[in-house]
Amino acid sequence: xxxxxxxxxxxxxxxxxxxxxxxxxxxxxxxxxxxxxxxxxxxxxxxxxxxxxxxxxxxxxxxxxxxxxxxxxxxxxxxxxxxxxxxxxxxxxxxxxxxxxxxxxxxxxxxxxxxxxxxxxxxxxxxxxxxxxxxxxxxxxxxxxxxxxxxxxxxxxxxxxxxxxxxxxxxxxxxxxxxxxxxxxxxxxxxxxxxxxxxxxxxxxxxxxxxxxxxxxxxxxxxxxxxxxxxxxxxxxxxxxxxxxxxxxxxxxxxxxxxxxxxxxxxxxxxxxxxxxxxxxxxxxxxxxxxxxxxxxxxxxxxxxxxxxxxxxxxxxxxxxxxxxxxxxxxxxxxxxxxxxxxxxxxxxxxxxxxxxxxxxxxxxxxxxxx
Numbered sequence: 584x585x586x587x588x589x590x591x592x593x594x595x596x597x598x599x600x601x602x603x604x605x606x607x608x609x610x611x612x613x614x615x616x617x618x619x620x621x622x623x624x625x626x627x628x629x630x631x632x633x634x635x636x637x638x639x640x641x642x643x644x645x646x647x648x649x650x651x652x653x654x655x656x657x658x659x660x661x662x663x664x665x666x667x668x669x670x671x672x673x674x675x676x677x678x679x680x681x682x683x684x685x686x687x688x689x690x691x692x693x694x695x696x697x698x699x700x701x702x703x704x705x706x707x708x709x710x711x712x713x714x715x716x717x718x719x720x721x722x723x724x725x726x727x728x729x730x731x732x733x734x735x736x737x738x739x740x741x742x743x744x745x746x747x748x749x750x751x752x753x754x755x756x757x758x759x760x761x762x763x764x765x766x767x768x769x770x771x772x773x774x775x776x777x778x779x780x781x782x783x784x785x786x787x788x789x790x791x792x793x794x795x796x797x798x799x800x801x802x803x804x805x806x807x808x809x810x811x812x813x814x815x816x817x818x819x820x821x822x823x824x825x826x827x828x829x830x831x832x833x834x835x836x837x838x839x840x841x842x843x844x845x846x847x848x849x850x851x852x853x854x855x856x857x858x859x860x861x862x863x864x865x866x867x868x869x870x871x872x873x874x875x876x877x878x879x880x881x882x883x884x885x886x887x888x889x890x891x892x893x894x895x896x897x898x899x900x901x902x903x904x905x906x907x908x909x910x911x912x913x914x915x916x917x918x919x920x921x922x923x924x925x926x927x928x929x930x931x932x933x934x935x936x937x938x939x940x941x942x943x944x945x946x947x948x949x950x951x952x953x954x
Contacts, residue, residue: 618661625656629693636700637813639707640762655693657686671746673805681746684739688748691736695752698728699759706766714766714773722763726786729760747805750797754817757790757797761820769827784827788834791824795837798844807847815848819858826862826871839877846884853896859884860893 632653657666671683702725733756740749767773767783794817801810822841828834842862848855863881866873873881 618659619664621654622656622659622661625654625659628653629656629696632700633692633696636696636703637816640699640703640759655690657689671748673746679744681744682739683746683748687737687739688752691732691740692752692755695732695756695759698725698732699755699762701725702729702759702763706763714771714775716775719767719775719779722767725763726760729756729763732756742800745800747801747809747811750801751811751813753797754794754814757794758813758817758820760790761787761824787824788828788831791821791841792833792837794818794821795825795841795844799840802844802847807844808851810844810848810851812852812854815845815852815855815858818844818848819855819862822858822862823865826866826869829871829874835874839874839880842877842880846880846888849884849888856888856893857896860889 666686666689667682667684669683669685670680672680702722705721705725733753740752742749742753764783764786765771767775767780768787769780769784771780773780798807798810798814798818798821801807801814818841822838822845825834825838825841829838842859845855845859845862849859859881863873863885865871
C-alpha cells in the first residue's frame with residue numbers, strides 16, 4: 584500500500600497548508616506576511632497539487648482537493664528576486680549555459696497541471712461504467728484543451744538545445760493525453776463506433792512514440808542515467824502502449840528504444856525495474872511476439888538484473904501501467920504489481936527460440952506458451 588500512503592500523505596499536507604493559509608488570512612491581513620513566505624507557501628501548495636495529480640492519474644483515483652484559492656508562486660512579487668535571470672547548464676560540466684526560462688516554464692507547467700487535473704477528475708468519474716458517446720464527447724473537450732496548450736507553447740520553450748525540464752514538460756503532456764484516451768482504445772468497456780476506438784488508439788500510439796523520441800533526445804544530450812523519475816513513468820507507459828502495436832514497424836522500433844531507456848532507468852528506479860519485468864510477462868500472457876532485439880534485451884535483463892527475490896520488493900500497490908492499457912488477455916481485477924507478479928512469475932516464460940529458460944522462477948511446473 585506504499586503508493587496509497589504517499590497519496591494520502593500528499594493530500595493531508597495540501598489540506599493542512601490550505602487550512603493554515605486560510606487561518607492566516609482570517610487573523611491577519613495576508614499582505615502582512617512577507618513576500619518570500621507567501622511565495623514559499625505557494626510553491627509548496629502547487630508542488631503538492633502537481634504531485635497529487637500525477638499520483639491519482641497513475642493510481643486510477645479521483646483528485647481529492649482543489650487549488651482555486653492558491654496564488655501562483657511567481658505572481659507573488661519578491662523584491663530583489665528576478666527568476667527570469669536564472670540560467671541553466673548541464674551538471675557537472677557547466678558548459679552550454681543558457682537561460683532556464685523558469686518563469687515561462689513554471690507558468691506552462693501549472694497550466695498543464697490544471698488541465699491534467701480536470702482530465703483525471705472527469706475520467707475517474709466515468710471510467711468505472713460503460714463508455715458511451717457522452718463520455719467520449721467530454722473527453723474530446725478535454726483533449727481540445729490539451730491540444731491547444733501544446734500547440735501554443737511559447738517559442739522560448741522550444742526543443743532546440745532544450746534543457747531536461749523542457750523535455751519533461753512534453754513527456755507530461757503525452758502521458759496525460761494517453762491517460763485521457765486510454766479509456767476508448769480496443770479492449771475497453773465501450774460500445775463506441777469502431778472509428779472512434781481506432782482514433783483513440785492512434786492518438787495513444789502517436790503520443791507513445793513521441794515520449795520515446797523525447798526520451799531518446801534526453802539520452803543523447805544528457806544520458807539516460809540522469810533521467811527524471813517522471814521520464815521513467817512516461818517511458819513505461821509508452822512501452823505498454825506500443826506493446827499493442829508491434830505489427831507496425833515504427834511502433835516496433837519505438838518499443839525497442841523504450842525498452843533500452845527503461846532498462847537504463849531500472850538501475851536507478853525500482854519502479855522501472857518492475858516495469859521491465861512486467862512488460863515481458865504481459866507479452867507472455869497476451870501471446871505477443873516481441874521483436875528479436877527486444878527479446879534479447881529482456882533476456883539479458885533477467886539474466887543480469889532480475890532474480891526471484893525481486894518479486895518480494897513489490898509488495899505494495901505501486902501503480903501498474905499495464906492495466907492502464909488493459910491489453911487483451913490481462914486480468915484487470917489485479918491492480919498492484921505484487922499481485923500480478925505473484926500470479927505470473929510462476930509461469931515458465933521462455934523467449935521464443937531461446938534456451939535455457941529465462942524465468943528466474945524456473946522451479947515452477949506451470950508452463951505458458953511463449954510469445
